[in-house]
Amino acid sequence: MSFLWGVVWGVAAVLVVAVGAIIGVWWERKVAARIQLRLGPQQIGPAGSLQMVADVLKLLVKEDIVPDASDEPFFRYAPLAVFAPVAMSIAVIPFAAGWAPFDASVGVFFFLAVPSIGVLGILFSAWASHNTLSALGGVRAAAQMVSYEVPRSLSVLSVLVLAGTLRPVGVMDAWQWWWIPATFVGFIVYLISSIAEMNRGPFDIPEAESELVAGYFADYAGIRWAVFMMGEYGAMISASLFGAAMFLGGYHLLPGALGIVAFIAVASLLMTVIMWVKWTLPRMRQDQLMEFCWKMLTPIALVQLLVAGVIAAWL
Amino acid sequence: MSEELVVNIGPAHPSTHGVCRVIVTLDGEVVRHSEVVIGHLHRGIEKMAENRTYLQIVPLTDRLDYVGSMYANWAYCRAVERLAGIRVPERAEYIRVIVCELQRIASHMMSVGPAGADTGATSVFMYTFNQREQVVDLFEQLCGARLTYNYVRPGGVSMDTPVGWADNVRAFCRTHPAAMAEVDRLLFGNVIARQRMKGIGVLSAPDAVAWGASGPVARGSGVSWDLRRDSAYSIYPRLDFDVPVGSNGDCYDRARVRLWECIESCHIIEQALDQMEPGPVMAEAVPRLLAPPPGEAYDHIESARGSLGVYLVSDGTPRPYRMKVRSPAFCNLALLPKLAEGHTLSDLIVILGSLDPVFGEVDR
Numbered sequence: 001m002s003f004l005w006g007v008v009w010g011v012a013a014v015l016v017v018a019v020g021a022i023i024g025v026w027w028e029r030k031v032a033a034r035i036q037l038r039l040g041p042q043q044i045g046p047a048g049s050l051q052m053v054a055d056v057l058k059l060l061v062k063e064d065i066v067p068d069a070s071d072e073p074f075f076r077y078a079p080l081a082v083f084a085p086v087a088m089s090i091a092v093i094p095f096a097a098g099w100a101p102f103d104a105s106v107g108v109f110f111f112l113a114v115p116s117i118g119v120l121g122i123l124f125s126a127w128a129s130h131n132t133l134s135a136l137g138g139v140r141a142a143a144q145m146v147s148y149e150v151p152r153s154l155s156v157l158s159v160l161v162l163a164g165t166l167r168p169v170g171v172m173d174a175w176q177w178w179w180i181p182a183t184f185v186g187f188i189v190y191l192i193s194s195i196a197e198m199n200r201g202p203f204d205i206p207e208a209e210s211e212l213v214a215g216y217f218a219d220y221a222g223i224r225w226a227v228f229m230m231g232e233y234g235a236m237i238s239a240s241l242f243g244a245a246m247f248l249g250g251y252h253l254l255p256g257a258l259g260i261v262a263f264i265a266v267a268s269l270l271m272t273v274i275m276w277v278k279w280t281l282p283r284m285r286q287d288q289l290m291e292f293c294w295k296m297l298t299p300i301a302l303v304q305l306l307v308a309g310v311i312a313a314w315l
Numbered sequence: 316m317s318e319e320l321v322v323n324i325g326p327a328h329p330s331t332h333g334v335c336r337v338i339v340t341l342d343g344e345v346v347r348h349s350e351v352v353i354g355h356l357h358r359g360i361e362k363m364a365e366n367r368t369y370l371q372i373v374p375l376t377d378r379l380d381y382v383g384s385m386y387a388n389w390a391y392c393r394a395v396e397r398l399a400g401i402r403v404p405e406r407a408e409y410i411r412v413i414v415c416e417l418q419r420i421a422s423h424m425m426s427v428g429p430a431g432a433d434t435g436a437t438s439v440f441m442y443t444f445n446q447r448e449q450v451v452d453l454f455e456q457l458c459g460a461r462l463t464y465n466y467v468r469p470g471g472v473s474m475d476t477p478v479g480w481a482d483n484v485r486a487f488c489r490t491h492p493a494a495m496a497e498v499d500r501l502l503f504g505n506v507i508a509r510q511r512m513k514g515i516g517v518l519s520a521p522d523a524v525a526w527g528a529s530g531p532v533a534r535g536s537g538v539s540w541d542l543r544r545d546s547a548y549s550i551y552p553r554l555d556f557d558v559p560v561g562s563n564g565d566c567y568d569r570a571r572v573r574l575w576e577c578i579e580s581c582h583i584i585e586q587a588l589d590q591m592e593p594g595p596v597m598a599e600a601v602p603r604l605l606a607p608p609p610g611e612a613y614d615h616i617e618s619a620r621g622s623l624g625v626y627l628v629s630d631g632t633p634r635p636y637r638m639k640v641r642s643p644a645f646c647n648l649a650l651l652p653k654l655a656e657g658h659t660l661s662d663l664i665v666i667l668g669s670l671d672p673v674f675g676e677v678d679r
Binding site for chain 2: 030032035036037100132135136140201202204205208209210211213251279280281282284285286287288
C-alpha cells in the first residue's frame with residue numbers, strides 16, 4: 001500500500017515539476033522581456049501563456065539525436081539523473097500545517113542531500129557527449145555544485161538550530177515570526193548558494209552560453225534537452241519553496257487555508273527574484289566563483305549559524 | 316604540468332562576433348596557446364574591386380565592416396577623391412561627419428553591449444541594441460538602408476538629408492548620453508563585471524604601438540592616437556571634442572573608452588548640425604564613369620575600430636588597378652593570442668569581444 005502511495009506521489013511530483021517548469025519558463029520569458037525592453041511571448045494564448053505548450057509539443061516530436069561518438073546509455077539517461085533528484089526533493093516540503101507529501105524525520109537532510117545526486121547526471125551527460133566544451137562544463141558544474149552545498153547546508157542549519165529538529169513539518173510547527181530577522185543573513189546565503197546550486201546566472205558557468213555554448217547539454221536536443229530544462233526549473237521551484245518555508249515562515253504568513261496560497265505566492269516571488277538576478281548580473285568566472293563560495297559565503301553562513309546557536313542557547 | 320586539452324571555438328559559436336575560429340590549447344581552464352583562424356568570410360572584395368568601376372565599388376565597401384558601413388564608404392571615397400582630385404562640397408563633408416559619428420555610436424553599441432553579453436549580462440546588450448536601433452532608424456530615414464548604406468559616394472553623398480532629419484538626430488543626441496550613463500552604471504559599475512574585465516587582457520602602450528593597434532584598443536592602453544584629431548581630415552579641425560583615453564589597457568578600459576566616445580560623438584554631431592549650411596551635397600561634374608589619372612592614393616579615417624585606410628592604384632582606366640584596405644579590425648584581432656595567454660577560457664571570450672573584430676573587415 002505504501003508502495004502505491006509512493007508511486008502516486010512520484011507521479012504527482014513529476015507533474016508538479018513539469019507543469020511548474022512550463023509556467024516558470026513562460027513567466028521567466030515575460031520577466032526577462034520586461035527587463036530587456038521587450039514584450040516576450042504574446043501570440044499563442046492570452047499573453048502568450050500557451051506558447052510553452054506549443055514548445056513542449058515541438059520538443060516532444062523533435063528527432064532524438066544521439067551523437068555517434070557519445071557513450072550512448074549514459075548520454076540517453078543522464079537527463080533523468082538530473083531531473084529525478086530534483087523532483088524527489090519536492091516531496092519533503094511542508095505545504096500545510098502538519099503536512100508534507102513525504103513526512104520524513106530527516107526531511108531537511110533529505111532535501112539538501114538528494115538534489116546533489118544531480119551532479120552525477122551532469123557529469124554523465126558531459127562526459128558521454130564526447131565534446132570538449134561539454135566536458136569543461138561538466139567539470140565546472142561538479143566543482144561548483146559540490147562547493148556550494150557547504151554554505152547552503154550551513155545556512156539551513158541556522159534555522160534547524162532554532163527549531164531543534166530535522167523534520168520539515170516539525171520546523172514549521174515550531175516556527176516563530178522572529179526567526180525571519182534572526183536568520184535573514186542565512187536566507188540571503190541560502191538564496192545565493194541555491195542559485196549556484198541550480199547553475200543559473202550569475203553562476204551559470206557550467207552552461208555559459210557565451211563560452212561553452214551550452215556546456216554539458218550542448219549536444220542534447222528535443223525532449224532530452226527539455227528534461228534538463230525541467231530539472232533546472234524544478235531546482236528553482238524546489239529551492240524557492242524550501243526557502244519560503246524554512247526562512248520566511250511558509251504557510252504561517254496567512255491564517256488557515258490561505259496559508260498555502262501565501263506560501264506559494266512567496267515562493268513565486270523568490271523565483272521571480274532569482275530570474276531578476278539572472279537577467280541583470282554578468283556571469284562570474286570559475287575561480288571567482290569558488291573564492292566567493294569559500295571566502296565569502298561559507299564564513300558568513302558560519303557566523304549566522306553561530307548567531308542562531310547563541311540565540312537558541314540563550315532561550 | 317597536466318595534459319593539455321585542445322578546444323575548438325567557432326567558427327559557429329555564440330560569442331566569436333562573427334565567423335572566427337580560435338583553436339585554444341587549455342591547461343585546465345588556463346589558455347596556454349591560442350590560434351585565430353580567419354578567412355571564413357573572405358569574399359575577395361579587394362580583387363572584385365579590380366573589375367568594377369569606381370562607383371560600383373562603393374556597395375562593396377559596405378560589406379567590409381558591416382557594423383559600420385559608412386566608414387568604409389567614406390575611406391574609399393576619400394581615396395577616390397584624392398586620386399581624381401575631386402573637391403567635396405562643404406555640406407557633404409558635414410553630412411559625412413554626422414553620419415560617421417552616428418555610425419560610431421551604432422558600431423560601439425555592438426561592442427559595449429556584447430561586452431556585457433560575453434560575460435552573461437544579456438540585458439545590457441538589449442539596452443545598447445535599442446540605441447543602435449535608433450541610429451539605424453535615422454539612417455533608414457536618410458538613405459533607405461539599415462545596414463549597407465551606399466550613402467557616401469565619390470564627390471559627396473548620394474542625397475541630401477530629408478526634411479526634419481536634423482531634428483531627429485538632435486533628439487537622439489539629447490537622449491543618448493543618459494542612456495549611456497545607465498549602461499555605465501549597469502555594466503561598468505557592477506562588481507562582477509569589473510572583476511571580469513579589470514586586469515584582463517592587459518595591453519601595454521608600447522605593445523599597442525608595436526602591434527599596430529588602433530582605435531579604442533590602442534586608446535584603452537593610453538595611446539592617445541585618433542586620426543580625427545591627429546590627421547585632422549574633413550571638417551574635424553572646426554569641431555571641439557575630446558579623445559577619451561584609458562590607462563590600464565585591459566578589457567574594462569577598452570570597453571569604457573568606447574562608451575565615452577559615444578558621448579563625445581553626440582557632442583560632435585550637435586556642433587556639426589549647428590555649423591552646417593544649406594548647399595549642394597555632390598561635387599559638380601563627377602562623371603558616372605570615373606577614370607582618374609594614373610597614380611596612387613591612400614587615405615584613412617578613424618573608424619569605430621581604428622585607422623581604416625584605403626589604398627588605390629589607378630592606371631587611367633575606369634577600373635582601379637588595385638585596391639587594398641588597411642583593416643583596423645584585422646590588426647587588432649592579431650593581438651588575441653598574445654592577450655589571452657595565461658588567462659582562462661572565459662577571459663578569452665571577453666578579450667576577443669573587447670578587441671571588437673568585425674569579420675567582414677578582417678577577411679575582406
